[in-house]
Amino acid sequence: MAAQMTDAHRRFLQVLMSHGIMEGSEARKLHKHCCEVHNVYYAHDKLADFISTINRQLQPLFMQIRKGMSEDDGRAHYALVNLAETEITKMASDYTENELELFRKTMDLIILSENGFAPSTDILNLADQLKTKKMKKKEAEQVLKAFVEDKWLSERNGEFTLHTRCIIEMEQYILSNYQDVARKCNICHSLAIQSQVCESCGIGMHLPCIRKYFRAQTEPRCPQCNDFWTCDIP
Structure with a gap:
């Protein structure tokens, strides 16, 4: 018999939603905390089962908690994914049309690169080539900063790559739209x-x-x- 959704599961989901993405060790701590607060049976090796119970409830809403890996250090992460929106349109409520175009072009540079990184200079050079509405480089710098703060991109030594959250959420979109690479x-x-x-x-x-x-x-x-x-x- 499938486990029932409890207040412990709801608390876990609420916290994950507020974070967007959570590192594996933090998710395990949260699992324990939620079970203890709501007096629900806890076992340290049952996080996957705990999340499966939440995912069954999320299925009609086309949502799912997914596990992914940081490409930097290999650590596990968990993110809440909207399955109904398979494209970058899931970012549309947070960004303007030309900001989304800049993100798409940045994603192109990253995925088509040999090492999975795009230099900031290459991205900023795209700012005045946008079809929706051109950006000044200063404005583009602020948009890139927002992408990093919102965990869509990661920055290292002046180069950008996709954040773990972005990879987890957009894996199917990327595999479908960049099939050759x-x-x-x-x-x-x-x-x-x-x-x-x-x-x-x-x-x-x-x-x-x-x-x-x-x-x-x-x-x-x-x-x-x-x-x-x-x-x-x-």
Whole structure:
């Protein structure tokens, strides 16, 4: 018999909604806290079951709590995803039309790049090329800052990549709209933006997945074709 939705589940959902995305260790702490506050049975290894109960209630609303991985350090994250909106239109209530166009063009640069990053200079150069309404570079800088604050983009040393929240929420959109270039990690089978690619067979792997996989191997060989892995192990 499926577990029933309780106030502990509702509290967990409310907190996750307010955060947008939550790192795995924080989600586990929240799970324990919600169960203790509402006197609901708690087991440290039952977070997945706890979330499944919430997801059954969210299904008619076309919402789902999804688990994803940070491409930077491999840590698990949880995000609430709107399944009814499969495109960037899910951001439409927060941004203007030309801001959304800038985001789409930024996503193009990131996904089409070799390393999953787009330099800020390349993004800012797009500001006066927007079809909806051109932006001044100063304005574009503020929009990029908002994308980072809202956890759609991450910035590192003047370069931008997709935030973990964005990857979790838009994985299907990216796989559908960038079929020729978007790939899934050969190890965890999730969308890989920051990845290394086998020069022989073309499979890709997340950097954290590469570290974990090759740590257990005597020599670095591709898990697909068994050829020598020529990229530097991160």
